[in-house]
Amino acid sequence: VRGGYLGVSTFFTLSGFLIATLVLLEHDRDGRFSVGAFWRRRFRRLLPIAVVTVGLVVALVAWFGAPSAKSDIGGDAVASLAYVANWHLLRDGTSYAELFATPNPLVHLWSLAVEEQFYVVFPVVVTLLVALGRRQGSAAAHRWLRVRLGVLAAATVVVSAALPLVFDHGADRTY
Numbered sequence: 001v002r003g004g005y006l007g008v009s010t011f012f013t014l015s016g017f018l019i020a021t022l023v024l025l026e027h028d029r030d031g032r033f034s035v036g037a038f039w040r041r042r043f044r045r046l047l048p049i050a051v052v053t054v055g056l057v058v059a060l061v062a063w064f065g066a067p068s069a070k071s072d073i074g075g076d077a078v079a080s081l082a083y084v085a086n087w088h089l090l091r092d093g094t095s096y097a098e099l100f101a102t103p104n105p106l107v108h109l110w111s112l113a114v115e116e117q118f119y120v121v122f123p124v125v126v127t128l129l130v131a132l133g134r135r136q137g138s139a140a141a142h143r144w145l146r147v148r149l150g151v152l153a154a155a156t157v158v159v160s161a162a163l164p165l166v167f168d169h170g171a172d173r174t175y
Contacts, residue, residue, distance in 0.1 A: 008111055015115055016122070020149070023126045033127050042119045047081075050112065054080050057105045072104070080109040083116035125152065 027033045054077050061073045079088030089110055129148045 011111070012114070012118075016118065019119065019122055020126060023123050024130075024145075027127075027130050033123065033130065035123050035127055038123050039119065042116070046112070046116065050081060050109070054106065054109075061105060069105075073106070076104065076106045080106050080113070083113045085113040086110040086117075087113070 023033050023038070026038075058073055058077050061069050065073065075088065076085070079085045085106065089107070126149070129145055129152070132144075132148070
């Protein structure tokens with residue numbers, strides 16, 4: 001599909017499923033979930049290659065890049081390594097459609113930023129939902145956890161669909 005919509009959406013869906021599964025499996029196995037250990041594992045897996053990639057891109061742009069690329073690369077690099085490239089692009093007024101039209105050697109890291117932000121928030125939310133269910137029996141806790149996660153997923157869809165209508169900033173910003 002042109003523009004990467006299907007691939008990116010599929011990746012985010014599978015990633016969300018994987019993370020939810022990891023959180024729930026660890027909780028079932030250990031009776032708890034360590035958010036800190038989860039974050040350390042994610043950063044150990046992703047940050048080293050991101051540093052290498054961004055470093056190489058910055059060096060190549062410095063040697064071979066156009067003047068406009070050279071002036072933008074510093075902010076793009078910092079935003080990429082801080083996993084806030086999506087917010088950096090939003091602040092700069094770049095639309096989702098432009099991500100695939102405008103040449104930028106670090107633009108692909110916007111999706112990694114979204115993923116990392118998800119990794120920060122989602123395990124905390126699931127851990128809180130699990131803690132709420134602990135007051136009930138084991139079977140009831142699992143059932144209510146599923147209901148709560150379903151409600152959370154439905155609320156996320158509704159909020160995502162409503163944002164462009166409420167804030168008049170276009171569907172690509174919501175994406």
